[in-house]
Amino acid sequence: MITLGNDGLPVGRRKSNYMNIDGALHKRCTHCGKYFRLKYFYPLKYRRNGEIHESLQSWCKFCMVEGCCKRAKEKREI
Incomplete structure (x- = not known):
């Protein structure tokens, strides 16, 4: 799913959103x-350009x- 580079961080993603803490991503x-x-984090699958x-x-x-709970509560109050 996620390909790691030599630095232990994902390849092709924003490096600022990932951190290697005690050997765990x-x-x-x-x-x-x-x-x-x-x-x-929930998995996300999407289609782009086929x-x-x-x-x-x-x-x-x-x-x-x-x-989700907040939106459901607001929806019930309407």
Whole structure:
């Protein structure tokens, strides 16, 4: 899924969003700004120019669930 370069960081991605902590690859959540292991991000598959690409969501699972709960609560109040 993710190809690593010589520096231990993903190839072809924003290096600032990834960090190698104690030999484990971590990704930064763009919502809360914290670094989490890759298993704390939902997989994302998309198609571009006929090719299927695999990546990870930019928000961590905690922020995704929080956002979904907030939207559902707002929807119920309407």
